[in-house]
Structures are given as structure tokens and as C-alpha cells.
Amino acid sequence: MTETFARRPDAATLERAAAWYLDLRNAGPDAPEHQEHARWLALDPTHRQAWERVQRLRHTFDQLPEAVGRDTFHAAHSARRQMLKTLTVLLMTGATGTLAWREKEAIQVLTATHRTGTGERSEITLADGGQLQLNTATALDVRYDASQREIRLHHGEILITTAPDPQQRPFIVRTRHGSIRALGTRFAVRADTGDSLVQVFEHAVEIRPADGATPLLLQTGQQARFSATATQPAAPLEANADAWSNGLLAVDNWPLGRVIDELARHHKGHLGCDPAIAHLTLSGVFHLDDIPGVLQNLSATLPIRVVYRTRYWVRVTAS
Structure with missing residues (x-):
């Protein structure tokens, strides 16, 4: 049956x-x-x-x-x-x-003690002086004690700039997929449903999947995804990967479908793309706080049409 x-x-x-x-x-x-x-x-x-x-x-x-x-x-x-x-x-x-x-x-x-809604970003100064930036739709808890400094990232994306700790406590970010230990660094973590993405902008981090897979050391200019059971090989860091911290999305020869997926993270409602045009490629820098303006600019440069059923329900189709 x-x-x-x-x-x-x-x-x-x-x-x-x-x-x-x-x-x-x-x-x-x-x-x-x-x-x-x-x-x-x-x-x-x-x-x-x-x-x-x-x-x-x-x-x-x-x-x-x-x-x-x-x-x-x-x-x-x-x-x-x-x-x-x-x-x-x-x-x-x-x-x-x-x-x-x-x-x-x-x-x-x-x-969660710290949370952003869709389309929101925020910045936190940690107890040790470190900086934590939250991207759209992010939720986390900060837990500092005598033995470690821990960020529990439940969902979303953060950019961390660590600070020296006189007590020399390890700085660890945990997602449902495992842990990321900072080795004196500036790095980003994005926790999605299926896996987590780590991007290193300065120094290094160590990734440990939750179910005991071999740890992975990431150096400056590298990024990698990992699940609870495995890590993907380290890959070169995408250019301007931290642009979101300044309210921007920087893309270089991205397919339209991926661009719309990223914009949708910042749109309150549904924003989708017709698969028939998802392969179109583009480059540029777009303001995440003005999704309607971005879509209008895209429709002026690509053979696409933006359909609004309501202000919440938007779909990009062929023109």
C-alpha cells in the first residue's frame, strides 16, 4: 500500500x-x-x-x-x-x-533572542566587542559562558567579525548541520534547510559536521557547504559575497533564476521566476531595500515581464 x-x-x-x-x-x-x-x-x-x-x-x-x-x-x-x-x-x-x-x-x-524579519537587517555588538550582522529572515541565540562563546544560528545568514578574548574562549557558530570554529577571523554563515554555507573573508575557520564527518579547514578566500553528514570541497569565494551587509546584491554572470531566488529572500510574500527564462544571465549590483525598483530595471534590460497579482504575489515571466 x-x-x-x-x-x-x-x-x-x-x-x-x-x-x-x-x-x-x-x-x-x-x-x-x-x-x-x-x-x-x-x-x-x-x-x-x-x-x-x-x-x-x-x-x-x-x-x-x-x-x-x-x-x-x-x-x-x-x-x-x-x-x-x-x-x-x-x-x-x-x-x-x-x-x-x-x-x-x-x-x-x-x-530566538535576536531575529530579523523578511527584508530586515540588523547589527549586534557582542559582549566581547565582536560584531555580528544579521541578514534577512535570520534567527539566532548568543550564549557566552566561562568555557566558550557560542552563536546558535537557527535560520538565516550572519556575518561575524570576531574580537580577541582575554579568556581565550573558542568562538563557535552552531547550525543544525554542525559547528564552525573561528580561528581569529571574519566570516559568514548561512543556514538553510538542507545545508549550511560558510564563507571566509579573513583568516580561517574549521567546519565540523554534526554526525562526525571529517572536519574541513577553510582559509581566506574560500567557501564551502556542509550537511550533518558531509562537507563539500572548498571552493573560491564568490566576489562581493558580503555585499548584503551593505544592503546590496552583487552578481556576476548569474542566471536570472538565482537572482530572483536571492531577491525573494528579501520580499515579503511570493516572488517567483518562470523556468522558461531562468537561464538568462546578468551582472550588476542591486539594492535589496528596493525590490520593485530592481524588478523594474531588470524588465527594462531583459526580455521579461513582471506580473503583480498583489503587492505580495509577484512573478517574473517572458515578455
Whole structure:
């Protein structure tokens, strides 16, 4: 017998459903948000599944004492992000409070001490004076103790400039795939679902996959991907790989599909590319804080058309 598994809403979809809940609860019956919400529901079956969870959660909130409900539903605008985080966690736990292992990982992302949303970047000065820059959609925890300095990168991308430590504690970045130990260096780590990418701009780092594969030493000007079980061979570092820290995407003869994938990381919603034109190549420097402007410039120089179904749903097709 063949068993099939239906897709389930991921953390980003549940967070978006929670955001729709906040947006719609004070919207009038004729507000344009209702039409945009309906289009969002129709984009993917998991969107409707996520919204059904919202409806079940709404009943739970109706049972709250009046004071709790008022504090929750009428929080000030400055508390919206924390409120959104709380709602998303509740969507994940559901009525039973039982978490699947993937949902537990998502909870780590949502409750991380340092986090950027889609399209956001931030910078942190660490306790030892080191600098940590967070790219879009990044979540991490900083853990310093007497024996080591540790960054737990749950998701996203960071650029680290380490500082000398009088206690000579090791500086380690951990992802779900393993650990990266800094050897007096400036380097970047990107944690995706399937693997992690390490890029070294100064000095060296040592990569150790979680399941005990042979460690890999990366030197200045090198990069490598690794999973929990293996490391790929070291490769030359791509030019301007850290341009994102200045709000830029620098590409040299990249296929359009890859460019759109990178821009999509900074776009709040869906940004996709028709496979028929994904092979087109281009070079240039683009501003990550102006995705619509970048797409407009691309459409002026390439045989493509940018289709907006809503401001959140965008697709690049052949002209």
C-alpha cells in the first residue's frame, strides 16, 4: 500500500496567517484587505490550512477573560511583532500543545533572542566587542559562558567579525548541520534547510559536521557547504559575497533564476521566476531595500515581464 503525506503549513506560512488575522480584525467589511486575503488563500492549499488553524485559535481567544483578551487584542502598535510571534507559536502548538519535531525547530526560530524579519537587517555588538550582522529572515541565540562563546544560528545568514578574548574562549557558530570554529577571523554563515554555507573573508575557520564527518579547514578566500553528514570541497569565494551587509546584491554572470531566488529572500510574500527564462544571465549590483525598483530595471534590460497579482504575489515571466 502506498502512503501519501499532505503538505503542512511551514513556519513562514503560519506567521503570515497570524499577520492576516491582525490585519483583518479591525478592517471594515469593504476593506481591500479582504480581497488580498482571499487571493492569498487561493495561492496554495497550505495557506487555507494555516487559516483554518487561525479560526480554531480565534475560538480559544474568545474563551479568555476579558482583561486578558483586551491586553492581547488591543496591544499597541509597537508590540505588534511580539504579538505576532505569540500568535504564531500558538498556531504551531494548537489546542493540544504537542509539537512535531519540525515545529519545535520553528519555535526556536520564533523565540530566538535576536531575529530579523523578511527584508530586515540588523547589527549586534557582542559582549566581547565582536560584531555580528544579521541578514534577512535570520534567527539566532548568543550564549557566552566561562568555557566558550557560542552563536546558535537557527535560520538565516550572519556575518561575524570576531574580537580577541582575554579568556581565550573558542568562538563557535552552531547550525543544525554542525559547528564552525573561528580561528581569529571574519566570516559568514548561512543556514538553510538542507545545508549550511560558510564563507571566509579573513583568516580561517574549521567546519565540523554534526554526525562526525571529517572536519574541513577553510582559509581566506574560500567557501564551502556542509550537511550533518558531509562537507563539500572548498571552493573560491564568490566576489562581493558580503555585499548584503551593505544592503546590496552583487552578481556576476548569474542566471536570472538565482537572482530572483536571492531577491525573494528579501520580499515579503511570493516572488517567483518562470523556468522558461531562468537561464538568462546578468551582472550588476542591486539594492535589496528596493525590490520593485530592481524588478523594474531588470524588465527594462531583459526580455521579461513582471506580473503583480498583489503587492505580495509577484512573478517574473517572458515578455
